[in-house]
Amino acid sequence: MPRRGTLAYMPSPGEVEYREYDLPTAPAGGLLLETLVAGVCGSEIHIFEGRHPVLKSVSLGHEIVGRVAELGAGVSADTAGTPLAVGDAVSVTYFRACRSCPACGRGEFALCTHALDGWLSDPEREPHFFGTMASHYVVDPRQWVFKLPENVPPAVAASANCALAQVVNGLERLALKAGETLVVQGCGGLGLYSVALAKERGVRVIAVDAVAARLERAIEFGADHTIDIGDLATPGARIATVRELTAGEGADAAIDVTGAPAAFGEGIEMLRAGGRLAEVGLVLTGAEATFDLGGMARRGITVVTAVRYEPRHLRESLEFLARNVDRLPLHLMIDGHYDLDQVEEAIADSAGRKVTRAAVFPTAG
Ligand SMILES: [Zn+2]
Ligand SMILES: [Zn+2]
Known part of the structure; x- marks a missing residue:
């Protein structure tokens, strides 16, 4: 049998x-x-x-x-x-x-x-x-x-074989450099991995979410600053806070892992001239966003997307876990x-x- x-x-x-x-x-x-x-x-x-x-x-x-x-x-x-x-x-x-x-x-x-x-x-x-x-x-x-x-x-x-590798792919497309500032929009699994991966690259991280417990976890994963949507209810207030934290200029890069189309335009406005935004994890077709396209082009913003990942990103994900399993509360994910x-x-x-x-x-x- x-x-x-x-x-x-x-x-x-x-x-x-x-x-x-x-x-x-x-x-x-x-x-x-x-x-x-x-x-x-x-x-x-x-x-x-x-x-x-x-x-x-x-x-x-x-x-x-x-x-x-x-x-x-x-x-x-x-x-x-x-x-x-x-x-x-x-x-x-x-x-x-x-x-x-x-x-x-x-x-x-x-x-x-x-x-x-x-x-x-x-x-x-x-x-x-x-x-x-x-x-x-x-x-x-x-x-x-x-x-x-x-x-x-x-x-x-x-x-590792979806969420983490997906974020490894997205961050590779942002080509982050040590010393840069990254806004992480959304602190579910993809966001927490984004925080941890960016910190390992020597990047300063501003984490944004509406759930206080998720922001606390983001700090455990290394976030330098958090923005609680419950405290700052308007996009304008949140954009102003990012600018304050970056000497008035805006962040070098952002990764939007909220899955909410409305976050895209806000992320764009949080960037400095020449900044880059990665749209990751939004897989539902028909999700439309309203944003200032002319303003975005005029400021030289680059938008990248990442869907799935290349096989090397899965290997990098496992190596990341091996380096950080004793350092970060990865078991709490x-x-x-x-x-x-x-x-x-x-x-x-x-x-x-x-x-x-x-x-x-x-x-x-
Ligand atoms: Zn998946
Ligand atoms: Zn094929």
């Missing part, structure tokens, strides 16, 4: 079905993983609420740290050449790249036309386990795999722990902001 595994499938928005399938063997060039932890990303909330532009019926979950249950034919090392064995904990890119589309031809793997083909596959099809909110997960040979550094616990790396049969609660508590970041632990115990 083959062993069986369980996965959480969303047949339509707002519904969860737990399905059981025979465990597949690892595909040639890929892996079969046992899921140790699956993070609940902001995207899961959008997907579950039916607001995601593409994902309407899907196996839930894309953030993961898994333990190698079986190596596919030809696999003996991870993407960086580190030897890989059964039992090792790994992080994987949640998307794949086909290596046969125009974006892949340019080396822009994050933009591969077929990036989500695996995740979107019907679980009735083998190898069934395409989502991470499941007892098992199959890594396709077109994904990238990195062994977890020895000192990084799985729960700390749960969000996930403050909601759930079993596999509690996927709905995990998503609901995340949506209701009962927890900063939830995670499902399918192999609890």
Whole structure:
């Protein structure tokens, strides 16, 4: 009798079905993983609420740290050449790249036309386990795999393969220099990672949020200044505060991870002439913003976006965690722990902001 595994499938928005399938063997060039932890990303909330532009019926979950249950034919090392064995904990890119589309031809793997083909596959099809909110997960040979550094616990790396790597990509596009000032708009998971990564680069950080507890956490992650939207209720007051903190000039850069289109124009106004803004984590098409385009152009502002990330950003994310796991309260990022049969609660508590970041632990115990 083959062993069986369980996965959480969303047949339509707002519904969860737990399905059981025979465990597949690892595909040639890929892996079969046992899921140790699956993070609940902001995207899961959008997907579950039916607001995601593409994902309407899907196996839930894309953030993961898994333990190698079986190596596919030809696999003996991870993407960086580190030897890989059964039992090792790994992080994987949640998307794949086909290596046969125009974006892949340019080396822009994050933009591969077929990036989500695996995740979107019907679980009735083998190898069934395409989502991470499941007892098992199959890594396709077109994904990238990195062994977890020895000192990084799985729960700390749960969000590395989406949230953290996404921010590493966004900050790389801002090309921050030591001594510069960065405004971090929004202090959920993406914002806290932004604070910590920027501080490690010698950047001064001003963190903005409406939730006092999140701002306190931002200070624990190194923020130099905080702006509480509850205290400064108008964009004008917040922009004035950023200018006061930067000798009247404005910040060198900003990263908007609020997911709220209204924050974009405010971020632009917080910048100095020649400043740069990264728009990260806003994945809902149709989200329109009103802002002073002429003023922005006249001040020479650069806007960059980052969607997904290149494989190297996931490796950099894991190295960042290894350097900082003893220094920063990274283990507090996930403050909601759930079993596999509690996927709905995990998503609901995340949506209701009962927890900063939830995670499902399918192999609890
Ligand atoms: Zn995500
Ligand atoms: Zn491609």
